[in-house]
Amino acid sequence: MGTRKPGHRERTITGVADRYNAAGTNVETTVLGADEIILNMGPQHPSTHGVLRVKLRLDGEKVVGSECVIGYLHRGVEKIAEHRSYQQFAPYVDRMDYVAAVSNGLGYCEAVEKLMQVEAPPRARVIRTILTELQRIASHLFWLGTHALDIGALTPLFYCLREREEILKIFEKYCGARLTTHAFRIGGLQYEAYDELEKDTERFCKGFDKRVDEYESLLTENRIWVGRTKGIGILTADAAIAMGVTGPVLRASGVQWDIRKAMPYAAYDQYEFSIPTGQNGDTYDRYVVRLEEMRQSRKICLQAIENIPAGPILGKVGKVLKPPPGEVYHSIEAPKGELGYYIVSDGTTQPYRVRIRPPSLINLEALDQMIRGHLVADVVAVIGTLDIVLGEVDR
Amino acid sequence: MNAIMPYVFPVLFALVIVALLPLVAGYIVLVERKVMADMQVRLGPMRVGPHGLLQPIADAVKLLLKEDIIPESADKLLFWGAPLISVTAAMLALAALPIGPFFQIADLNIGLLYILGISSLGIFGIVLGGWASNSHYSLMGALRSAAQLVSYETSAGMAIVGALLLAGTLSTRGIVEAQSEAGWWFIFVAPVGFFIYLVASIAETNRAPFDMPEAESELVAGYMTEYSGFRWALYFLAEYTNMVVVASIAATLFLGGWMRPFANTRAFNFLDYLPPLLMLGVAGYCFRRAPKQPVAVQKMFMAAVGLLCIVLALILIMPLAVPRDSFLASSKAGIHGAFWFLFKVGVYIYVFMWLRFTFPRYRFDQLMRLGWQFLVPLSIVNVMGIGVSLALHRQLHWPNWVSFPLGVALTLIAGAFLLATGEKHEHPRVGDEEEEETPVHA
Numbered sequence: 001m002g003t004r005k006p007g008h009r010e011r012t013i014t015g016v017a018d019r020y021n022a023a024g025t026n027v028e029t030t031v032l033g034a035d036e037i038i039l040n041m042g043p044q045h046p047s048t049h050g051v052l053r054v055k056l057r058l059d060g061e062k063v064v065g066s067e068c069v070i071g072y073l074h075r076g077v078e079k080i081a082e083h084r085s086y087q088q089f090a091p092y093v094d095r096m097d098y099v100a101a102v103s104n105g106l107g108y109c110e111a112v113e114k115l116m117q118v119e120a121p122p123r124a125r126v127i128r129t130i131l132t133e134l135q136r137i138a139s140h141l142f143w144l145g146t147h148a149l150d151i152g153a154l155t156p157l158f159y160c161l162r163e164r165e166e167i168l169k170i171f172e173k174y175c176g177a178r179l180t181t182h183a184f185r186i187g188g189l190q191y192e193a194y195d196e197l198e199k200d201t202e203r204f205c206k207g208f209d210k211r212v213d214e215y216e217s218l219l220t221e222n223r224i225w226v227g228r229t230k231g232i233g234i235l236t237a238d239a240a241i242a243m244g245v246t247g248p249v250l251r252a253s254g255v256q257w258d259i260r261k262a263m264p265y266a267a268y269d270q271y272e273f274s275i276p277t278g279q280n281g282d283t284y285d286r287y288v289v290r291l292e293e294m295r296q297s298r299k300i301c302l303q304a305i306e307n308i309p310a311g312p313i314l315g316k317v318g319k320v321l322k323p324p325p326g327e328v329y330h331s332i333e334a335p336k337g338e339l340g341y342y343i344v345s346d347g348t349t350q351p352y353r354v355r356i357r358p359p360s361l362i363n364l365e366a367l368d369q370m371i372r373g374h375l376v377a378d379v380v381a382v383i384g385t386l387d388i389v390l391g392e393v394d395r
Numbered sequence: 396m397n398a399i400m401p402y403v404f405p406v407l408f409a410l411v412i413v414a415l416l417p418l419v420a421g422y423i424v425l426v427e428r429k430v431m432a433d434m435q436v437r438l439g440p441m442r443v444g445p446h447g448l449l450q451p452i453a454d455a456v457k458l459l460l461k462e463d464i465i466p467e468s469a470d471k472l473l474f475w476g477a478p479l480i481s482v483t484a485a486m487l488a489l490a491a492l493p494i495g496p497f498f499q500i501a502d503l504n505i506g507l508l509y510i511l512g513i514s515s516l517g518i519f520g521i522v523l524g525g526w527a528s529n530s531h532y533s534l535m536g537a538l539r540s541a542a543q544l545v546s547y548e549t550s551a552g553m554a555i556v557g558a559l560l561l562a563g564t565l566s567t568r569g570i571v572e573a574q575s576e577a578g579w580w581f582i583f584v585a586p587v588g589f590f591i592y593l594v595a596s597i598a599e600t601n602r603a604p605f606d607m608p609e610a611e612s613e614l615v616a617g618y619m620t621e622y623s624g625f626r627w628a629l630y631f632l633a634e635y636t637n638m639v640v641v642a643s644i645a646a647t648l649f650l651g652g653w654m655r656p657f658a659n660t661r662a663f664n665f666l667d668y669l670p671p672l673l674m675l676g677v678a679g680y681c682f683r684r685a686p687k688q689p690v691a692v693q694k695m696f697m698a699a700v701g702l703l704c705i706v707l708a709l710i711l712i713m714p715l716a717v718p719r720d721s722f723l724a725s726s727k728a729g730i731h732g733a734f735w736f737l738f739k740v741g742v743y744i745y746v747f748m749w750l751r752f753t754f755p756r757y758r759f760d761q762l763m764r765l766g767w768q769f770l771v772p773l774s775i776v777n778v779m780g781i782g783v784s785l786a787l788h789r790q791l792h793w794p795n796w797v798s799f800p801l802g803v804a805l806t807l808i809a810g811a812f813l814l815a816t817g818e819k820h821e822h823p824r825v826g827d828e829e830e831e832e833t834p835v836h837a
Contacts, residue, residue, distance in 0.1 A: 037531060039531050039532075039535075040531075061535065061759060148755065151755040151756060152603060152604060152606075152754070152755040152756025152757075153753075153754065153755040153756075154431070154435070154603075154751070154752055155434055155435050155752050155753065157435075158435035158436055158437060159435075159436065162436055218753070219755070222754065222755065224604055224754050224755045224756070224757055224761075225755050227757070227758070227761050228755055228756075228757075228758055228761075375758060375759060375760065376535070377756075377758045377759060378758065
């Protein structure tokens with residue numbers, strides 16, 4: 001177990017209880033205007049993407065206030081980390097953003113590597129890049145399908161899942177798992193790449209550009225789609241920065257910030273790609289930015305498979321990981337935004353504290369500001385455009 | 396005996412319609428799911444019966460056996476009665492529609508007015524049901540539905556007025572006969588009117604992209620949220636019956652009712668052989684697929700469907716095969732008329748499904764804006780355009796091929812103008828005035 005600082009277990013929970021009361025029970029005591037109602041959306045609602053609960057204060061159908069209630073999927077991932085060894089905790093991070101498990105794993109592995117001051121060998125880094133970019137495409141595809149479904153377009157979902165399936169098949173061939181992959185290992189890769197990884201990736205990437213065109217032909221210039229997304233949920237660049245919003249949501253507001261470029265990790269510094277940005281920061285821009293990101297990810301994959309260096313896949317790490325005491329913060333550009341891991345080591349085999357910065361949670365905080373003055377239908381569109389995964393929000 | 400004879404056939408027809416309609420609605424749902432699956436690269440229902448052909452029966456049984464839940468705080472009587480209003484209104488509207496020249500329950504001289512009036516009553520079922528459920532989602536769904544129906548009833552009514560001007564009668568049978576005499580369907584004389592009616596009828600039946608009242612991603616299931624089991628099935632039945640009703644109205648008013656395409660042209664008489672051939676084709680497909688079914692029962696069922704199609708083909712071919720002056724030959728108009736009518740209704744409903752799976756959903760305010768700022772003015776212009784054409788044709792004796800295209804062109808120009816001006820007024824953000832910070836918990 002190792003030594004713990006005093007007071008570690010006596011953490012008070014009154015703060016949590018107070019918050020729960022404030023969030024959960026005093027709808028009755030709320031002072032409402034004469035023609036206002038409180039509408040409770042979720043946690044069981046078709047389009048809150050899991051178990052998000054949004055309490056809306058409505059004037060007719062217009063939103064005049066909102067409050068998110070989260071925690072329905074809380075599993076105490078950060079606390080679990082304190083009782084697991086560094087390797088044992090790695091599969092848990094896959095279960096936070098379960099739509100992009102590979103990216104979660106990459107962030108965690110790299111953070112621990114940074115803490116231990118080891119580096120993954122070049123081969124491992126390139127394969128990590130390929131798999132993570134495929135995962136970004138898969139995550140964006142899932143976002144596109146569900147977002148379109150929320151806005152009422154039923155069909156794109158199935159096209160998106162069709163392509164996502166191909167990516168999941170690559171994952172399955174690589175590591176046997178489709179969703180919660182646990183693809184990487186601290187110090188390198190869990191498995192050697194299978195023989196046809198390059199070929200499968202290339203086949204997918206070659207066909208994928210046309211598929212994106214197909215989604216665009218269904219949505220991009222559709223009058224209804226444009227009407228439903230243009231000018232909806234505007235988030236200005238200043239507001240986005242002030243709230244710590246990251247990822248495509250931030251970039252759609254016109255801020256060119258991508259950790260892959262700003263603080264390159266894995267093998268991103270070797271490849272050419274651009275960072276798409278929007279201007280208005282509305283739902284339509286976020287849609288366009290994400291579509292373009294899929295194209296850029298495809299480009300990265302194609303560049304990466306051209307030259308995968310040979311060599312070992314695992315760096316110099318022992319079977320028992322004992323990082324020196326200290327702390328580290330490492331963040332990566334996950335499909336949803338900046339995914340950060342803050343790990344404190346006390347020199348034992350188990351982390352003293354792991355704090356995770358989930359992009360979904362911090363992006364979700366912008367929801368209230370984005371939906372004020374809009375209609376109920378737009379709330380659904382904005383929740384969709386934020387691309388939240390509740391597993392990650394609640395952890 | 397003679398005194399009751401006029402009532403026998405209508406009562407029989409009515410019984411047939413009421414008995415068959417739930418089945419038909421069930422199969423429309425199956426077709427819809429199959430069409431949807433086809434557009435979405437998947438198979439759709441495949442489990443119950445061959446190609447899922449028995450799925451509607453299984454669904455009906457499941458719905459009937461479900462626990463009947465009435466929410467504690469609901470208004471019991473209204474909650475109980477509201478679906479009945481919806482279904483009754485939808486079914487009553489079918490009474491005045493001519494499915495073929497002989498197959499009609501009642502040829503009212505105010506037929507169209509009757510259909511419009513009765514089908515508008517159906518909204519009571521939705522509003523009352525939404526209110527009686529005592530739930531915010533239901534209430535909002537019901538209110539949306541009421542607003543939507545009122546808005547689109549206006550333009551649908553105006554579109555119908557256009558066709559009425561052309562036909563000069565309110566009787567549904569009279570309208571089809573007028574098209575027969577004129578020699579063209581009204582869709583060619585009043586395409587804009589048909590377009591308006593198409594849009595308005597989608598909105599009236601609460602179908603996507605105008606399915607605000609039950610927008611599942613926003614309002615869970617709208618006015619039906621609290622309903623389950625048989626009462627929910629009744630709402631569903633009402634929705635699909637309404638689809639049949641609006642499709643029938645469109646077929647009657649704009650698509651020539653029971654008439655075959657080019658009904659008056661001798662050279663196109665070979666089209667008479669199309670219905671039996673179509674049936675034979677379906678039968679052939681069934682027989683070909685039957686041996687490939689996995690279970691003996693499914694093989695038999697598939698073969699039975701094939702046999703049924705052969706019987707239908709025989710019925711359809713019969714009037715053509717016998718000598719011209721026999722009694723059977725005179726039944727051709729009835730039998731083939733019913734086929735063509737149902738065929739047109741089917742195509743119209745297919746268009747509904749097609750749109751549903753292609754387009755995203757409108758937002759409520761956009762829907763209202765489209766209704767009042769575009770469709771209503773356009774439908775009024777359409778009526779004026781048709782009026783101008785008719786005046787030119789009847790008073791000044793301009794030829795048909797000049798006056799009617801002129802009317803259509805005028806309407807289209809006005810429509811383009813409306814579209815151009817409408818775009819300027821679009822405000823994406825509804826309440827842009829700065830609200831003071833009002834959190835949920837004051």
